[in-house]
Amino acid sequence: MIPLAGPSRQHAPNKNKNKQKQKQKPVVRTSKLKKVAEKQKIEALERDAMSYEPPVDLEKFADLPLSEPTKRGLKKAAFVTLTPIQKASIPISLQCKDVLGAARTGSGKTLAFLVPVLDILYRRRWSAADGLGALIVSPTRELAVQIFDVLRSIGGFHSFSAGLVIGGKSVKDESDRLSRMNILVATPGRLLQHMDQTVGFDAGNLQILVLDEADRILDMGFQRTLTALLGHLPASRQTLLFSATQTDKVSDLARLSLKAPVTVGDPSSSSQSEPTPSTTPSLPPTLTHTYILTPLPSKLSLLWSFLKTHLHAKTIVFFSSCKQVAFAHAAFCRMHPGVPLLALHGRMKMGVRMEVFGRFVGMGGGKGEEGQGHGVVLFATDIAARGLDFPSVDWVIQLDAPEDAETYIHRVGRTARLGAPGRALLFLLPSEEEGMLRALEERGVSGLVKGKVGKKSLEVDLRVQLQGIMWKDVEIKYLGQKAFISYLRSVHLQKDKSIFSLDKLPVKEYAESLGLPGVPKIKFGKGKKEGGNRGAGDVPKKEVKKVESAASASESEEESEGGNGEESSEESGEEEDEKPNANATHTRAAPEKVRTKYDRMFERKNQSVLSAHYARLVAHGEDEGEGEGEAGEKAPDDDDDDFIVLKRADHDLSDEDKPLDDPSSLSKRKQKMLRSKAALSKALLSSTLPSTSSTNPSTLTAPHALNTKLIFDASGTPHQLYELASADQFYEQQGGVDGVRTFGEEWANGIPAGPSARAALPSDSGSGSDYDSEGADGYVSPDFDLPPLDSDEEAEFDKMDMYVPPSSSTKSTKGGSKKRPRGVDEDEDEGGGGKKIGNTNANKKRKQEKETELEDEEALALKLLGRA
Numbered sequence: 031m032i033p034l035a036g037p038s039r040q041h042a043p044n045k046n047k048n049k050q051k052q053k054q055k056p057v058v059r060t061s062k063l064k065k066v067a068e069k070q071k072i073e074a075l076e077r078d079a080m081s082y083e084p085p086v087d088l089e090k091f092a093d094l095p096l097s098e099p100t101k102r103g104l105k106k107a108a109f110v111t112l113t114p115i116q117k118a119s120i121p122i123s124l125q126c127k128d129v130l131g132a133a134r135t136g137s138g139k140t141l142a143f144l145v146p147v148l149d150i151l152y153r154r155r156w157s158a159a160d161g162l163g164a165l166i167v168s169p170t171r172e173l174a175v176q177i178f179d180v181l182r183s184i185g186g187f188h189s190f191s192a193g194l195v196i197g198g199k200s201v202k203d204e205s206d207r208l209s210r211m212n213i214l215v216a217t218p219g220r221l222l223q224h225m226d227q228t229v230g231f232d233a234g235n236l237q238i239l240v241l242d243e244a245d246r247i248l249d250m251g252f253q254r255t256l257t258a259l260l261g262h263l264p265a266s267r268q269t270l271l272f273s274a275t276q277t278d279k280v281s282d283l284a285r286l287s288l289k290a291p292v293t294v295g296d297p298s299s300s301s302q303s304e305p306t307p308s309t310t311p312s313l314p315p316t317l318t319h320t321y322i323l324t325p326l327p328s329k330l331s332l333l334w335s336f337l338k339t340h341l342h343a344k345t346i347v348f349f350s351s352c353k354q355v356a357f358a359h360a361a362f363c364r365m366h367p368g369v370p371l372l373a374l375h376g377r378m379k380m381g382v383r384m385e386v387f388g389r390f391v392g393m394g395g396g397k398g399e400e401g402q403g404h405g406v407v408l409f410a411t412d413i414a415a416r417g418l419d420f421p422s423v424d425w426v427i428q429l430d431a432p433e434d435a436e437t438y439i440h441r442v443g444r445t446a447r448l449g450a451p452g453r454a455l456l457f458l459l460p461s462e463e464e465g466m467l468r469a470l471e472e473r474g475v476s477g478l479v480k481g482k483v484g485k486k487s488l489e490v491d492l493r494v495q496l497q498g499i500m501w502k503d504v505e506i507k508y509l510g511q512k513a514f515i516s517y518l519r520s521v522h523l524q525k526d527k528s529i530f531s532l533d534k535l536p537v538k539e540y541a542e543s544l545g546l547p548g549v550p551k552i553k554f555g556k557g558k559k560e561g562g563n564r565g566a567g568d569v570p571k572k573e574v575k576k577v578e579s580a581a582s583a584s585e586s587e588e589e590s591e592g593g594n595g596e597e598s599s600e601e602s603g604e605e606e607d608e609k610p611n612a613n614a615t616h617t618r619a620a621p622e623k624v625r626t627k628y629d630r631m632f633e634r635k636n637q638s639v640l641s642a643h644y645a646r647l648v649a650h651g652e653d654e655g656e657g658e659g660e661a662g663e664k665a666p667d668d669d670d671d672d673f674i675v676l677k678r679a680d681h682d683l684s685d686e687d688k689p690l691d692d693p694s695s696l697s698k699r700k701q702k703m704l705r706s707k708a709a710l711s712k713a714l715l716s717s718t719l720p721s722t723s724s725t726n727p728s729t730l731t732a733p734h735a736l737n738t739k740l741i742f743d744a745s746g747t748p749h750q751l752y753e754l755a756s757a758d759q760f761y762e763q764q765g766g767v768d769g770v771r772t773f774g775e776e777w778a779n780g781i782p783a784g785p786s787a788r789a790a791l792p793s794d795s796g797s798g799s800d801y802d803s804e805g806a807d808g809y810v811s812p813d814f815d816l817p818p819l820d821s822d823e824e825a826e827f828d829k830m831d832m833y834v835p836p837s838s839s840t841k842s843t844k845g846g847s848k849k850r851p852r853g854v855d856e857d858e859d860e861g862g863g864g865k866k867i868g869n870t871n872a873n874k875k876r877k878q879e880k881e882t883e884l885e886d887e888e889a890l891a892l893k894l895l896g897r898a
């Protein structure tokens with residue numbers, strides 16, 4: 031429970047008893063008088079509010095019939111002028127009428143409902159004894175926390191208690207406080223759970239219900255939950271329903287939950303008895319939005335190019351799945367773009383999510399166009415698309431097309447908020463152009479113009495860098511594979527087939543563009559989970575064929591990679607955290623015909639944990655921690671959906687052998703277990719090594735209990751099959767030692783060496799050196815830093831009209847750019863030299879570490895064998 035106001039003032043003890051006596055009588059009289067006066071004041075306020083006719087020139091909060099505590103709170107938080115939605119809705123809400131509010135993103139809807147909530151409860155003299163007076167339902171935890179923050183900022187002069195119920199904490203802990211709350215900000219699942227289970231939690235006296243981002247609540251599969259919730263609430267309540275976009279579902283919900291509502295905001299604020307959904311959602315007038323056409327394989331390179339030329343901008347980049355965010359973030363961080371990169375997706379622990387959210391809110395922004403601010407980039411799924419109020423975002427990039435026009439509106443709504451300028455750029459594949467433009471047009475999205483990609487940007491190709499990164503770090507390779515699969519999966523799962531077609535994707539080229547050595551083999555439709563209802567029959571056969579044939583056309587090395595036991599789940603899109611308790615009978619929808627990403631989100635088992643931020647807000651003095659050990663909680667990867675499975679998934683590996691998306695997302699205990707098991711495994715294997723003078727990598731089946739098939743390289747270091755499986759093949763392909771050596775040199779000099787570059791093992795020269803070390807065989811580790819563009823080049827980038835509609839610019843894109851050679855030459859570049867040296871040193875250090883590690887492991891193995 032959080033009292034919005036501070037503790038009530040205590041009277042100081044009076045030393046002089048006589049004086050005290052003398053003063054006592056008048057005090058009693060004064061307090062009675064005061065009470066009567068206050069009562070009259072409140073009644074007057076009520077009358078004013080109920081009969082309030084807003085003046086034509088209504089501009090400020092001060093013009094509204096609001097209570098003193100609310101006015102003081104608004105003043106303290108520096109809210110003076112009303113936004114249009116606030117002007118239109120607050121007077122009506124204050125009259126206790128139901129409101130259906132539709133207003134564009136960033137227009138101030140949060141205050142539009144919080145101000146009436148506070149004032150109406152005040153007018154009704156709500157106190158702790160009255161119980162729950164107002165309930166605000168938000169679709170996501172982040173948004174709930176954000177609303178709660180605003181409530182605290184303006185509610186400090188009221189004496190209501192307020193709470194945040196967003197799951198992640200044990201139900202019991204929350205239950206203890208629930209019954210004492212006057213205002214509750216909650217996510218639907220956990221709220222319903224309390225309504226069903228928590229003794230003493232009574233919403234029977236509820237005065238106001240607020241449904242914020244109603245369309246999103248519905249999209250996320252909370253329709254039944256909401257219906258069940260409404261059943262717990264008194265019919266006499268007032269309901270305020272706000273949303274940036276109005277859909278049929280929203281109007282259904284409005285019919286169900288509102289009584290004679292007044293529709294305010296877009297498209298008009300006319301008073302109506304029946305809500306009419308808007309078909310013309312307006313975007314912020316200060317938004318400039320552009321789209322560019324790009325082939326799928328060029329997307330990442332173009333994004334890189336964009337980031338390098340907008341280093342001072344605060345940017346959000348939207349991807350369609352968690353795995354893509356994880357991969358792009360990990361890979362780009364390795365390439366040092368020169369701007370802080372953050373990642374936010376639903377598979378991250380709640381605490382981490384909140385931390386990232388907080389960091390992005392607090393960082394950079396506002397001056398991106400002038401190049402003076404500190405840039406920051408957030409890679410995110412649609413978890414960040416709605417409701418979240420990140421201040422001063424300069425650019426919203428939609429690297430993957432939004433699933434529909436609503437999502438488009440919400441994504442771009444993260445910029446150009448409340449009159450600030452903002453720019454949005456949508457990447458579209460040629461196959462998506464027609465359908466997406468039509469969908470946006472039908473939804474009334476106007477002003478989107480086609481931009482042109484500058485020649486210089488088109489020349490950037492990250493493939494070689496990515497291959498190099500994957501070669502050095504197998505984790506990145508896994509992430510790449512997963513990103514690839516999850517992208518295809520997200521396309522396949524898209525409902526609007528007139529926009530998204532798996533059949534039209536250049537699958538092989540896309541895999542190459544991610545730096546993958548081949549097309550990961552995937553198949554659709556088999557091995558679906560119980561409860562999943564999309565079977566093979568749902569998948570267009572030609573799509574399956576296309577992907578499978580592309581896969582078989584690629585190098586068959588992947589097939590022989592036995593090591594990873596890739597899990598099949600690729601959670602696409604965002605996922606939200608609320609999973610209603612399995613016992614809460616109303617909550618689980620019977621399987622729909624098509625399971626969307628929201629259905630899967632809904633089914634997530636991971637309840638995650640309370641964040642530090644939440645802990646701070648709730649401030650009940652308990653140790654929140656990360657809650658990893660909380661009963662019923664599972665690691666983020668628990669919820670796997672094998673709708674698409676890798677063919678090699680049937681390699682029978684234990685969980686510990688599976689690659690991790692993000693090992694840091696596992697519990698410390700699990701990470702430790704993984705490490706020690708891997709070390710033991712390696713040590714045992716080391717003890718079975720043949721002489722380290724073998725000339726070629728050879729495959730052995732280690733004769734030990736773990737039965738894991740490994741490959742040993744020239745130095746005798748064991749590798750999982752996926753790391754080196756194709757060495758022989760590649761060796762043959764290159765025509766022996768010389769061929770391999772030439773290949774390695776070419777690659778190091780920045781000459782694209784094709785997808786099999788990862789297999790460019792140096793020939794064994796008997797040196798026994800690590801493959802990624804420099805010098806021993808002429809192989810030079812490529813430098814993955816693209817040179818930063820100087821300010822002239824930045825200007826040049828803009829001149830290239832990449833993100834400017836052609837009609838508005840006549841500047842030439844000619845002139846081309848000199849593509850800088852990568853690799854050794856980059857030592858000369860500013861900053862590049864430093865990184866190069868850093869890389870070299872790092873390589874040496876790694877090598878030394880590896881050697882030490884091997885020695886340690888051999889010693890351990892000998893010890894173990896000795897014991898045996």
Ligand SMILES: Nc1ncnc2c1ncn2[C@@H]1O[C@H](COP(=O)(O)OP(=O)(O)OP(=O)(O)O)[C@@H](O)[C@H]1O
Binds near residue numbers: 141273
């Ligand atoms: N009257 C006001 N004066 C100044 N700033 C305001 C006012 N009302 C809201 N704001 C600010 O405008 C920003 C956007 O407000 P808010 O998050 O409520 O928008 P929203 O309409 O809910 O957006 P979305 O649909 O994206 O959730 C916030 O930073 C908020 O502090």
